[in-house]
Amino acid sequence: MKAGFLALPLIALPFVLNDFWLTQIATRALILGITALSLSFLATYLGVVSFAQITLAGIAGYTIAYFGPNTVGVGIKLPFWVSIPAALLFSVTAGALIGYIARRSRGIYAIMITLAIGVAFFYFTRQNYAVFNGWTGFSGITAPVVAGTSLRDPSTLYFLSLATAAIAVVLVSLFARAPLGLAIQAVRDAPSRVMALGIPVTTPVVAAFAFSGLIAGGGGILNVWYQERISSFSVGLGPIIDVLIIAVIGGLRHPLGAFLGAIVFVLLDTFAVDLIDRDRFNTLIGMVLLIIVMVAPNGLQQLAADAVAKLRAKEHQSGKSARIKTNT
């Protein structure tokens, strides 16, 4: 019922929007939302804020670029039904590895170790030409053509992103209720107590990061088809911060928060330049971000949910308060 309420307008979008709004706004927000979801999954269920999610998305993206058609003459061409699973395999494996490295880090230290991993990866891609083609990276990447339709086709890519996002949200909620998901949450609440149950803490941490690698990898593949390119810039500090901003302004408590945050971010990123004199749009972006952080500590999703709840409560109470007034 609620899902249908949400799904219908989303499915109708390609018939309403022009290509710009569909691809540059809606599809881009979905793709960023998927990557941000991998971050909010870790934050919500493992209690770790990871700055390495763009790295995981980038690993999947680079895999597609390296094993796919590109115009820079680096890599080996493989059919997409090989390169896509390979991309996800690499991002999951990298996620597990990062989880293992960061297994003992919590709080601010987890932020820092993942940030260091992200920045190290960024510099590595920038310096390495054999695999990552350095500074320039890969361009001219074309999405696969399935049954005569390019997956980069505006509405095809939109539906693909929408489906991936829906699958990601469903996977997150299923995984959170699975025994391993429960163990991950238990580690978040009391790691030492998890050990006292006889469960080694490392496994849930590694599993959580690996799972986040799966989600981020999905976002990374879509992103490389959407951008038709990937380079060291795609895994740099800018995108790392962007995804963090999206996840946090959206709210970390609900999987849909990531997508709400992504819509706001994409609109701001695209149109800030029109709202204000073309020179000072970064000030506007910063100010809006600051205001959101200040007025909505738990993100926009929570803000919206609170507003709805308050509205309902008000309707309930309006009769009561009127009575009180007459008493005084």
Next chain:
Amino acid sequence: MSLITENAVCPALEVQGIGKRFGGFWAVKDIDLVIKQGERRAILGPNGAGKTSLFNVLTGDLSASSGQVRMHGEDISRYPMDKRIRRGLRRTYQHAHLFDGLSVRDTLFLAVAALRGGWRQVWPVSQRDARVQQAEALAELAGLSDAIHRGVAELSHGQRRQLEIGIALAGEPRVLLLDEPAAGLSPAERPKLRELLTSLPNHITVVLIEHDMNIALQTSDFVTVLYNGEWLADGTPDEIVLDDNVRRVYLGGRDGD
């Protein structure tokens, strides 16, 4: 491999010369204990007597500075905590860090799954899964049937103690160490706890740290008293109540009522 013959020969827990040192300070020093299979043993002592430190060393939360622990004849002194747990040694914690983000049922499920295997499963389990059934049975045993779907964060203090015991009873415990299960409970909650303790199956050996003399003396067969980290006295509840040393240091000269 007969459990019965093994148990007939070996005590459930045999502690020899156990000590734990922090810097130059011995929190527990040279403790010997022999606890028979199925026994109800209370460990008493004023604050700072070393009771919880003793538990920590027995379960492997802390490593021992000296001495040896045998459980059912097996030397477990060097085993990591999770291995001791799989051998049937369980404990509750006095200041429990529970999983505030999980429900009572999920917590108990996880405790069961940790021992019976399958906690690595990446898809949700069905309601009819044996481990879920077991978690629900544990909740009933611990008196938490009504609160089974509640979040742990919403539980009352007494319910948290009950959940602690529920967790400790998951799998097949053989030796149960209870660290002040009655601490902080309201007078109304205490009888329920006593009932729970006395209803524990006989094949489980229970070692109990307790401040509440009533609960301790009513639920135990035998009492050990520690003082300043060292052994002070042993005996049945009746003997202990009359022991001069114990009366002096622990009961503070106050007559038992």
Next chain:
Amino acid sequence: MKRLKIAATALAIGAVVAPAQAEDIKIGVISILEGAFASLGQDGIRGAELAVKEAGGVVDGQSIDVITMSSDASPDSAVNAARKLIEQDNVDILVGPLSGSEGIALRDLSKSYPDITFINGSSAAQDTTLRDSSENFFRFGGDGAQWMVGVGQYAYEEMGYKSVAVVAEDYSFPYTQVLGFMSEYCSAGGRVPEKFWTPIGNKDYSSVVYSIPDDVDAIFVALGGADAVNFLTQYDQAGGDKPIIGGSITIDSSILESKGPFKNLLIGAPAGTPTVSDYEGDEWIAFTALYNEAYPDGFSAPSIFAHHYYMGAKAAMLALDEVDGSLDDGQQAFRAALTDLEFVTPTGGTMRLDENRNGIIDNFVTEVYEREDGSLGTRVVKVVRDVNQVLGQDPEIFLASGPVSRDNPSCP
């Protein structure tokens, strides 16, 4: 908001000049307006606007609407900016971008928008037009290798440097610059025993400074912005006294007008560049006057970026004029006009395109000198006209030597 305001204004004016308004031609300009390149990017915008202003902002009765968009030096952001300009702002012609990797990204993007014409700004990667060129991507300017033509020979023959060390940033644009310098210098007989590729944005070059061999005659420096300032300062402070040879953006007005004592090092340094701030040619003096009048708060003379964005936008204006402002039929006529265009550049040469739609340019060998007021300027010591993209070599041999990299070319 701005969009609303524009719409409102358009409606208000519409009653008077409705026909012209309806057929506005929109030119989107992409440049870097944030981060370390911001002031250079702003100058690029000035150049593009200047070309439109010069034509009175009108072609054949149609007003020209310039819409700017910022990228952040990353190819991704340049592509996003271009997509927004094309799909949302409905521009007909794109001018930009500023940096090399962005240029290659837009070249690739242009293949997805065959009805839009892309004109390069100042980005100077070789492959943008040399390999995998695109039918609707034009560059009225050279690449980084063309910008160094004349310097290698000058350094070897006039200055007598037999051996040179290279210090350059570790990415494609400096690779291209080094190629332009070395292909000439090495064939003249010079040697380059060591190349130091440093990360862009490096702050502390002191360990590079001390690694430069004692037996080289000069140092070829291809660093930009703050990197050049840092390297030169630290080399100076360490007592370094080897002469400097500059890359195109190492010695540019944006660098010469930065503040600091390091600048004395540069006096007398030769460099290769398509843009000379103090060039005495009549066309350049007129161009500078135009620039100064329009932008009193700009640099004292147009930078390499203003110059190249100007040429790109100017080509668009001239070709538009030729086709009477008509962009019908997928801009075919407009593109044909662009392809055949010949015009006199601010440096006095004749700009025209080769078969890959890359500019055949004038290049300068300059040296830095101190003006009477103590500020620095560059003056021309040699002009090389009609430099094409294969640097005058046989195209097949040139292409066969492969794309630029850290190790290509090499003559230790």
Next chain:
Amino acid sequence: MRLFLIVTLNGLTLAALYFLAASGFSLIFGLMRTVNMAHGALLLLGGYVGYDVVELTGSWMLGIACGGLAAALAGAAVQAGILGWMQGDELRQTLASIAISIVLADLMLWYWGGITYQVSLPDILSGGQKLPLLGVGYANIRLALMAFAVVVGVMLWFLIQRTRFGAVIRAGVDDQDMLRALGFPIGRIFIAVFALGSALAGMAGVIAASALSISPGTDLQFLLSSLVVVIVGGMGSIGGAALGALLVGLAEQYGLAYAPTYGVVFTFGIMVLILAVRPQGLMGRSEQ
């Protein structure tokens, strides 16, 4: 061998600069657990203001003082006006300070433009001198950097270990709630410490603008280096910051001299390695 010694010396002087830049960050982090992502922006602000003052008055010392003061005022405003309201919520503070740094960077770009600035040095610090033993020229300012770092390090140590204010800070590092319970005006203490940390950043900015240069982008570079220095060293420990700065400075210079291609990767590789083995940093105390 000669090159190795020179590179080592370069590493030490760079470490001195990193220590100066990171000490304020460490101070704020140590007491309040605030990851001030605007630290780089405050440093850049100090550098710009310092440049203007030096140009105007010709006094380098005054430039340092004013750069520090400007950053201190800005820092105090940030803490009092924004971060103070979300004390204890680390993630929110991190994000808010990112937003602040975006705004500050853009406003500074607007006011000072995108060009590169170098502060002119007083005569005594400009130029270089022949090093004895090594027989190469070496910049005076770089040698002076090490002296500055020692002075700042000692002063900070004195402040923290030997003064009443320092005692309060030390108590706060261990237990903020206790401090609050004892009736200390913790809000005002936090503002003061934030201002002090920012002043250190601002002064470091002027020194960085003198020894190297500043331009848009400098803020991010010093933010990243400060993060690495403080995290590797261990939060809130001045000794840790010194150790972290040494590691990073040396790694960077050895990398540049001997492995230029992957030099930058090493710095962050070291950080990953250290944090994987010691999650609380080299000199940091375990939180458990």
